[in-house]
Amino acid sequence: MIDAAHASWALLSRDLRAVARSRSQLYSSLLFPLMLLALLGTGVSSGLAPTSPRILDGDYTSYLAPGMIAMTALFSSTFSSAGFYRDRESGLLRAMLASPHSAQTILFGKALGSILIGTIQALVVLLLAVLIPGIDLSWQFGWLGGVATVVITILALNFMLSGLSLLLAVRIKTMQGFHLIMNLVLFPLFFLSGAFFPLDEVPAWLEAIGYINPLTYAVDLLHYSSYADSPDGLIGPLIDGLVLGGLALLLFAVGLRRAPRAV
Amino acid sequence: MPNSETDIADSPLPVQLSGASYIWQEKRGARDIDLSVRRSEVVTLLGPNGAGKSTILKMLSGEIAPQQGIVSIFGEPHGRDARRRIGLVLQEASTDDLMTVQETLQLHGQLFGLRGSELRRRCDQLLDALGLGDRTGDRCETLSGGLRRRLDIARALLHEPDLLLLDEPTLALDPDSSEAIWAALLDRVAAGVALVVCSNDTVEAETYAHRVVIVNDGRVVAEDTPRNLTSGLLPDALELDWPSATRDDIAELEGWTGVGTVLSTEDQLVLSVENSSEIVPQLFQRYGTQITGFRIRESSLREAWFQIVGRPLTNDHGAER
Numbered sequence: 001m002i003d004a005a006h007a008s009w010a011l012l013s014r015d016l017r018a019v020a021r022s023r024s025q026l027y028s029s030l031l032f033p034l035m036l037l038a039l040l041g042t043g044v045s046s047g048l049a050p051t052s053p054r055i056l057d058g059d060y061t062s063y064l065a066p067g068m069i070a071m072t073a074l075f076s077s078t079f080s081s082a083g084f085y086r087d088r089e090s091g092l093l094r095a096m097l098a099s100p101h102s103a104q105t106i107l108f109g110k111a112l113g114s115i116l117i118g119t120i121q122a123l124v125v126l127l128l129a130v131l132i133p134g135i136d137l138s139w140q141f142g143w144l145g146g147v148a149t150v151v152i153t154i155l156a157l158n159f160m161l162s163g164l165s166l167l168l169a170v171r172i173k174t175m176q177g178f179h180l181i182m183n184l185v186l187f188p189l190f191f192l193s194g195a196f197f198p199l200d201e202v203p204a205w206l207e208a209i210g211y212i213n214p215l216t217y218a219v220d221l222l223h224y225s226s227y228a229d230s231p232d233g234l235i236g237p238l239i240d241g242l243v244l245g246g247l248a249l250l251l252f253a254v255g256l257r258r259a260p261r262a263v
Numbered sequence: 264m265p266n267s268e269t270d271i272a273d274s275p276l277p278v279q280l281s282g283a284s285y286i287w288q289e290k291r292g293a294r295d296i297d298l299s300v301r302r303s304e305v306v307t308l309l310g311p312n313g314a315g316k317s318t319i320l321k322m323l324s325g326e327i328a329p330q331q332g333i334v335s336i337f338g339e340p341h342g343r344d345a346r347r348r349i350g351l352v353l354q355e356a357s358t359d360d361l362m363t364v365q366e367t368l369q370l371h372g373q374l375f376g377l378r379g380s381e382l383r384r385r386c387d388q389l390l391d392a393l394g395l396g397d398r399t400g401d402r403c404e405t406l407s408g409g410l411r412r413r414l415d416i417a418r419a420l421l422h423e424p425d426l427l428l429l430d431e432p433t434l435a436l437d438p439d440s441s442e443a444i445w446a447a448l449l450d451r452v453a454a455g456v457a458l459v460v461c462s463n464d465t466v467e468a469e470t471y472a473h474r475v476v477i478v479n480d481g482r483v484v485a486e487d488t489p490r491n492l493t494s495g496l497l498p499d500a501l502e503l504d505w506p507s508a509t510r511d512d513i514a515e516l517e518g519w520t521g522v523g524t525v526l527s528t529e530d531q532l533v534l535s536v537e538n539s540s541e542i543v544p545q546l547f548q549r550y551g552t553q554i555t556g557f558r559i560r561e562s563s564l565r566e567a568w569f570q571i572v573g574r575p576l577t578n579d580h581g582a583e584r
Contacts, residue, residue, distance in 0.1 A: 003376055087359070091353045091356070098324055098351040099346065100344075
């Protein structure tokens with residue numbers, strides 16, 4: 001057990017170092033959501049003057065902030081998961097899997113890296129969102145509980161994405177294929193998660209798709225804990241937590257279970 | 264040669280394969296492999312790409328379990344304990360460009376339970392031995408192919424394994440790097456480590472292997488010491504640079520007295536001959552204008568391969584797995 005923890009820590013440290021050295025990945029993961037906040041947020045707030053009661057005072061930038069935090073987690077977790085392919089292509093993964101540890105221990109160590117990187121980067125965007133004067137987060141249940149909920153939500157979201165990445169990595173052998181699938185699946189899911197527009201004001205068919213989308217529950221929980229000034233119109237933490245937590249556990253457990261020794 | 268063959272015979276068995284088979288979806292693989300390797304023994308699996316050598320190596324390393332038959336490592340089925348005793352070098356250099364030389368070794372050491380001063384000591388010792396002592400802080404992306412290969416070897420030796428599995432360890436390396444790598448490997452062999460090497464390099468097999476296992480189309484077709492494998496051959500090999508040689512020319516040569524096998528490669532013919540000093544004048548008298556160069560050497564595993572398998576040892580049989 002101690003050996004496995006030690007191995008996971010070694011792999012986690014190595015992945016953190018790799019991201020710190022891969023500056024372009026680091027900057028793009030942070031700059032893209034901030035750019036969207038600045039350009040899309042300001043543009044929609046001023047140009048379209050949204051009147052939905054869910055967008056408080058027509059301030060779309062603030063509405064967008066929780067979604068951008070989720071998007072950062074999504075992007076950086078996906079980028080980090082691509083490291084799995086880099087290690088597979090370089091042969092390093094085979095060398096790691098030849099160690100005495102189980103394939104699950106090795107992939108758990110690697111997954112921890114992408115979870116932690118995704119979480120840290122999302123929290124950096126949260127911090128910047130808090131510091132930007134034009135963004136107004138209500139923290140309706142206090143900032144301490146709100147921040148704790150955001151951290152737990154981001155962690156659960158990253159666990160879920162990491163499990164999904166592991167499952168895909170077993171099936172899809174190339175990095176290009178992985179990115180293609182992630183883009184084809186994740187972008188539509190993200191657009192229909194409530195990150196860009198409230199789901200309760202769209203046509204029923206779109207709303208229905210939104211509610212079977214796991215990302216919706218993460219974005220709802222982020223809105224609930226940081227942005228909204230009342231629970232009205234939101235799904236709520238109980239259902240959000242159950243869906244998100246349940247899926248995170250399920251996908252991560254199944255992803256690890258399917259981990260092959262030969263790659 | 265690292266040790267005498269008598270010493271080796273008395274050592275226990277790090278590797279035993281009995282009827283082991285693994286067939287990939289595209290029908291390539293290894294069939295019904297029987298193989299045993301002793302301590303302090305260097306065994307070369309010799310064959311072209313796609314022959315099944317790497318599949319055998321993957322069964323030995325535990326990456327794949329045989330679909331039929333048994334693999335036993337130091338008398339036990341494959342598992343965590345076996346992996347702890349194995350050092351693996353893959354066909355391609357397996358390093359991360361963003362990691363330094365030192366970090367690469369440290370990560371590997373940590374995965375094998377090494378820590379602290381012991382890990383540092385072993386890293387320093389191996390990096391010095393393999394000529395990487397002055398590159399410890401450099402990122403792997405700055406290393407040449409030869410240095411990356413040395414790093415792979417250092418990584419495989421770091422946890423002091425009892426069995427080393429090496430897939431083409433010196434492929435495409437300069438002589439200095441090859442020599443440095445073999446020096447480090449033979450040092451471990453002298454200390455009792457068993458080596459299984461996949462290769463299609465007959466010269467290297469003849470130089471370093473105690474035993475050569477000829478693998479073709481997924482099967483072991485011959486297995487013996489290099490000396491025994493070459494003992495039945497005619498003594499000399501005559502390499503002729505002869506791009507215009509036709510099938511009729513080859514057929515004619517095969518009928519000459521004192522000529523054994525005739526191997527035809529792209530621009531060359533290799534004749535196995537009884538006495539080159541008798542054959543060379545005849546050759547130049549008959550074909551002098553067509554032959555642009557020639558070399559005489561002792562017959563080697565290359566000719567033995569041809570005699571056993573019935574075709575030259577080339578790499579045109581598809582991708583290796």
